[in-house]
Amino acid sequence: MLAEIGSAGLAILGAGISCGMVILGAGIGIGFIGGKSTEAIARQPQIGGRIVTAMIISAALIEGVTLFALVINFLAIFWMKG
Amino acid sequence: MLYSVVLAELDPLRPVIAAPLFRFSIGGYEIVFSNHMLMVTVAAVVLLIIIPLGVSRKSLMPRGWQNFVESLCVFLRDEVARPILGDNADRFIFFVWTIFFFILTMNLLGMVPTEAIYYLITKREERFGGGATANIWITGALAMVTFVLTHAVGIKEYGLLKYLSMLAPKVPWPILPLIYALEILSALVRPFALAVRLFANMLAGHIIFATFIGLILIFKNWFVAAGSVGAIIVMSCLELLIAFIQAYIFTLLSTLFISLALESEHG
Numbered sequence: 001m002l003a004e005i006g007s008a009g010l011a012i013l014g015a016g017i018s019c020g021m022v023i024l025g026a027g028i029g030i031g032f033i034g035g036k037s038t039e040a041i042a043r044q045p046q047i048g049g050r051i052v053t054a055m056i057i058s059a060a061l062i063e064g065v066t067l068f069a070l071v072i073n074f075l076a077i078f079w080m081k082g
Numbered sequence: 083m084l085y086s087v088v089l090a091e092l093d094p095l096r097p098v099i100a101a102p103l104f105r106f107s108i109g110g111y112e113i114v115f116s117n118h119m120l121m122v123t124v125a126a127v128v129l130l131i132i133i134p135l136g137v138s139r140k141s142l143m144p145r146g147w148q149n150f151v152e153s154l155c156v157f158l159r160d161e162v163a164r165p166i167l168g169d170n171a172d173r174f175i176f177f178v179w180t181i182f183f184f185i186l187t188m189n190l191l192g193m194v195p196t197e198a199i200y201y202l203i204t205k206r207e208e209r210f211g212g213g214a215t216a217n218i219w220i221t222g223a224l225a226m227v228t229f230v231l232t233h234a235v236g237i238k239e240y241g242l243l244k245y246l247s248m249l250a251p252k253v254p255w256p257i258l259p260l261i262y263a264l265e266i267l268s269a270l271v272r273p274f275a276l277a278v279r280l281f282a283n284m285l286a287g288h289i290i291f292a293t294f295i296g297l298i299l300i301f302k303n304w305f306v307a308a309g310s311v312g313a314i315i316v317m318s319c320l321e322l323l324i325a326f327i328q329a330y331i332f333t334l335l336s337t338l339f340i341s342l343a344l345e346s347e348h349g
Binding site: 053064068070 | 095161275278279281282283286327328331334
């Protein structure tokens with residue numbers, strides 16, 4: 001059955017599944033950051049601003065890694081040769 | 083189908099890719115001037131006009147535009163440059179400000195639908211606007227600026243051989259080549275990561291926008307149009323936030339790399 005799909009279909013299938021898994025990882029990671037940072041703000045509210053800044057930076061860095069995977073998926077879908 | 087060409091497309095990638103505007107030849111090389119290059123130029127001209135307008139009045143209680151520019155500059159100086167660079171903050175503060183405002187302007191100009199407004203006024207389809215930062219070559223060029231600046235500053239401060247020897251911490255000699263190769267690899271991967279982070283964030287935003295609008299063409303339904311436009315409004319607010327955050331992250335990481343190049347001996 002896999003041989004009938006052809007290589008273009010397989011590439012799109014792989015890209016779809018891998019995007020789902022990458023989003024899973026990113027969601028868990030950023031959710032963890034959000035949870036821990038709210039906990040930290042609850043413990044010491046007066047440095048809330050600095051904690052929010054650190055949270056935004058960490059979330060953007062994790063999002064950057066997520067989007068590497070997105071770019072590789074684009075490469076798989078649109079720039080396959082043959 | 084009158085508005086389906088520019089305002090909504092079935093192919094979500096077509097509005098995002100650079101379109102050639104005009105070509106000219108210099109020597110034996112043909113140079114294609116694309117709409118993203120035009121947006122970079124427009125961003126530079128816009129910044130050259132509005133930033134001096136913001137700082138020219140020098141009032142002690144800033145209001146309006148001067149307040150906005152000044153608050154961003156003070157934020158970058160006190161939260162990004164001074165904690166990370168320390169004493170060297172004043173040498174590199176111009177670079178920090180320039181790269182932040184430049185990337186922010188290019189991101190925000192990518193959100194302005196100039197082509198759609200032009201189409202609605204003149205009924206002609208021209209691709210002359212778009213997100214310049216949604217182009218890997220432009221973000222790659224910005225990351226290359228950071229890369230060259232980082233290592234040039236390190237080499238100028240310490241000399242070439244001492245700077246190269248500073249790249250690796252003091253470890254026992256059997257694993258020193260391995261650690262050194264790892265440090266060289268990480269120094270090469272960093273600008274790539276900077277470029278891809280900014281590029282992919284902006285590209286993803288534009289593609290989500292184009293996909294939601296294209297859904298209206300596929301379903302041809304009023305309910306889908308209402309839901310789609312609602313989703314677009316929410317996504318556009320998120321994209322504005324992402325524009326600011328990505329400019330800030332690029333600036334923060336560039337400052338961090340400069341401080342890594344300038345620090346005294348590895349501990």
